[in-house]
Amino acid sequence: MSKQGGKGGAAAGKAKKPAKAGTDEKREDVLQAVILADSFQDRFKPFTLETPRCLLPLVNVPVIEYTLEFLASNGVQEVFIYCGTHSENIENYIHESSRWNPGSVISPFSSLEFIRVSDANSIGDFLRDLDKRSIIGGDFILVHGDVVSNIQLDAALAKHRARREANRDACMTVVLRSVGEQPHRAAKARGITPVFVVDPTTGRCLQYEETHPLQSGRYLNLDPAVFSHGQFEVRTDLVDCGIDICTPDVLALWSESFDYELPRKNFLHGVLKDWELNGKMLYAEVLDDGYAARATNLQMYDCISRDVLERWTLPFVPDSNLIHGQTYRRIKGGSYVEDHVVAERGTKVTQSAVGRGTTIKTGSTVWGSTIGRRCKIGKNVKIENSYIWDDAVIEDGASVVHSILGGSVVIGADCHIPEGTLISYHAHIASGVQLPSKPPARISVLSDNKQLADTDVSLVGKGGKGASYTVIADDEDSDDEDGADRDPAVLQSSLLYSLEGLNLSTSSISTLASDDEYDSDDDISLAGSLHAGDFGHARDRLSSFASDDAAKPDGFHNDAVHGLVDALRADDSDDFDGAKLEFMGLRLANNASDGAMRRAIAVAFVRRAAELLAPEHGALEPTKAAAEALTAKKGAAKFVKEVGVGGEGVPQQAEFALALQRALGAVKGLEPARAGALLAALLQQLYSLDVLEEEGILAWWADKRAAENEDMDALREKCRVLVEWLENADEEESSEEEDDDDED
């Protein structure tokens, strides 16, 4: 609070532009808005490799146009745009647009500024930066660059002001659209279900949680403080349209909490939870009419496109021609067609939008789709529910069902593009190719690092261009909104909403203890994060894990492994206690079983050791790598002993050795011989550190599970020397070796 006071004063005192300095009152009158044009997500990949999300065409209009027009229709005067990736694209777009260019006389905004933050990694960084700049004078509207809405905010703004005047602590109003309790396509498409606990009389928001279909727990815990409010509603029927009316206090709150990244999951949840501390009150404005939604993922993109074509978003419909130079007219069959569209006799175009210069040859049918400008569509083509961007070419006889074809894509004759396919810019599918339907293909000419990918002839056919684009599920540098929540992102990254491919995980929701749980989890997290592409293989190996591991809460494994690996990697500190504390905290928070912990620790150390074998980390010998991994950080060995093994007993030690073996088996890119050597080195190192005892290792050796298949056996064989040596072990030799290692 005190901090805010200072900020507010500063904002008025040293207003950035002297011309606008004026009085406080004057600034209050000017409605300001902040657009967050980067969401730090990769749900629109591979399209967003080339174009930022807010410039992707939604019914042939870049998404940000909807957002800007929405702000203009609400009388916003000053706009600040925060851009992250592709910022130059967005800036160029705005500067070239005759309507939004800040220098243009016809711009509805008195000012429009871009703010670049070089080191921003999250929305939180943007807002903390905004707080430092002191350019916000009074209430402002915070929106994302992908909002499509026709609501008028006057009523909400007036209510917000009234509340703020009554109580200075009422600092934010979240605008939500109710979608009813029955299944709704907009609700389904969003992936994560926001749960708002709201006081129905005042609209005050009491608690915020998120759920999604793939989480293991089906319950939410209500904060006991909620019950002291007497009356409240728990609502899951709301679509969060990402429109917030904020006072500058909100920015101060962001600054105070340096680790908040996401406006909802972190900020809203956190501020409401710590209400006792910060005393701030947040309100929800639930709208029952009007349209508001965010194109947050491909399914929402699909949903909003359909809503636009069905005119729910009026006046933001094609035949309003809000963009300069558009000439859409509504024709029979509920379609919108621009001038200079040639549709030959015998074509059927229904419930679609077709851009200028497109030709559709005879016998083709287009249904429920949007087609960009200058596309060429051959004879007898069938297009259903698809989004085809500018300059695409579809040759005779092809069929496209519920897919997105990026700009300048070429589809050869008689191709079949099945549901859910995503084909990014400039890809070329040769004639006669049938793309796979399960899983639907994602084809891009660029790979994830924006280099040209090698053409995959088996996928796109001879003469085609493009390769399958795989979303690399890599947590370390994932900028996904749900870093910890991997699963909903899986749901959201495809065009089709389907739980089909994820059956294993859904079954784990219903059956508490089963092997499947472990399987599915490791498919995604372990194998995925270790770049193990061969899922089937990994599953084979892992399926026999003890079922006591099964009741392990979602996400624990990932978080724990990454926490530990990061701590092991850290160059600047030798201390492992922090990581240990974090790990234990995570364990308590997730109520993880001993088995889960053991596995997580084994994976973490193995990963670190395997990493050290790699050339870029010095290409250490397996023995050195094992020693480095286990002893470089003070307390690491002790941690493994106390937590990882979790007891003096021989069975526990054997389990840990087994866990190490399995983790090594899952490491991709390591030849089995090296892996075996590393396993032997790790075991030896652990033995010499007194973490594992002779009996433990021998018990592992005798365990049938350690040799259940060829790969496991190969690893195990490498340890034969060690085991034989152990069997005739001499204490002094080992201690000597330990000294050697310590010197390293």
Place this chain on the structure above:
Amino acid sequence: MAPSQAAHVPTLDNLIKSFNNQTLEASIESLIFLLKRRQVKGDECAKATAHILRQVVAKSKWNDVDQLLSRVQSAGSRLARAAPIEPVIGNVVRRVLGLIRDEATEDRNADDLASEAASDIQSLTPSTNPNAHPPQRPAHVPVRPSPSVISTGLQVSKSMFNLLSVANPGDSPITGASTPMSQAQPASVHALRSEVMDGIEEILDEINQADDQIAGFSDIQIHPGDYVLAYQPSRTVERFLIKAASKRRFTVIIASHAFSDGASEPPYAMLRKKLNAAGVNTINLASNGLMAYIPRVNKVIFSAKAVYQNGGLLVDSGSCIAAQAAHEYLKPVIVLCPVYKFCPEDPSDEVSRGELGNPSSYVSYANGPAVDALEVENTVTDYIPPELIDVYLTNLGPQTRHHLASILADHYKTEDIGFSLQLGEP
């Protein structure tokens, strides 16, 4: 222009207020987007168009009539294209174009007179030393008043001589070589500008007073004891009924869409209150029950959004059913339509198919299964064929279909009818 704290949503009034501190281009563009976003619609469109064209005449640069015409045409066609569903915009533009042409020809005629008059004057005035005078002459000689004199706005009371002054420079031989041509030009431009602006003011007045003028005919149309069916009464119809209520005792049946959801007050509550206060009974009717009441009704009244040259109407959706029902029972249908809503063109295909609105008036977006399964076409306008209409009650008095052509001919010039096509702009 940020208005008061309470409302940020831009409106026509705010736009009109902001004319002075905005460039012309910015004002036009703001209005275009207000139209595109449907933040200005219906009857407001006519007013908005007149206001903006007044700005075009006042602020844009033009040196002769043709330039002015093309300025107005281009601004007008941009507006008309922005809202193809509002034919009224085109009407106002045509009216203004016609006005400019009238003023210009008046000037030209005046010119011819002026040249004669001027030569008379010159011959009468013994100009002993013509070369000494020229600098002062424009200021003193009544034949050619300086621009400042004209801009005082005294044209209304001008004598014949003053009128002569607004000569078209191109063919003005008036005062011979002594008067520089460059001075003549601004003078006439100035005069034309203020005359056209006055003319636009008159059009604005006409638009504003049309409702009252129509209401003035109410006692002729409504007789004591009548049962009048008002279908979705617009402001025009409301005024008409209230005016009638002050003189007649009759019964009004208000038909409207069924308002299913719990609206805070029943539809047209204000109108009913006013009518009841004047001693007129009202009956509220959902539009699907309308047929049952038709036999009791003496006449059906509604207002039009536009009247086409064939007599067909553009109306709010639903009115067509009322008109058809009345037609079946041979009840007169009276349409209230001010003259500015008469379009000198035929309805296009798009118009006769009706404008599509937001489906949410029939299906709530919150109704998930319905949103998924249904495609809701909510037509918000209807086209009514001319044969269903009996009386067109304009602000100039009641008309029949057969006399519409003369009204159109009186108000529009044939060369302006296709004004938006004359510019080859995309």
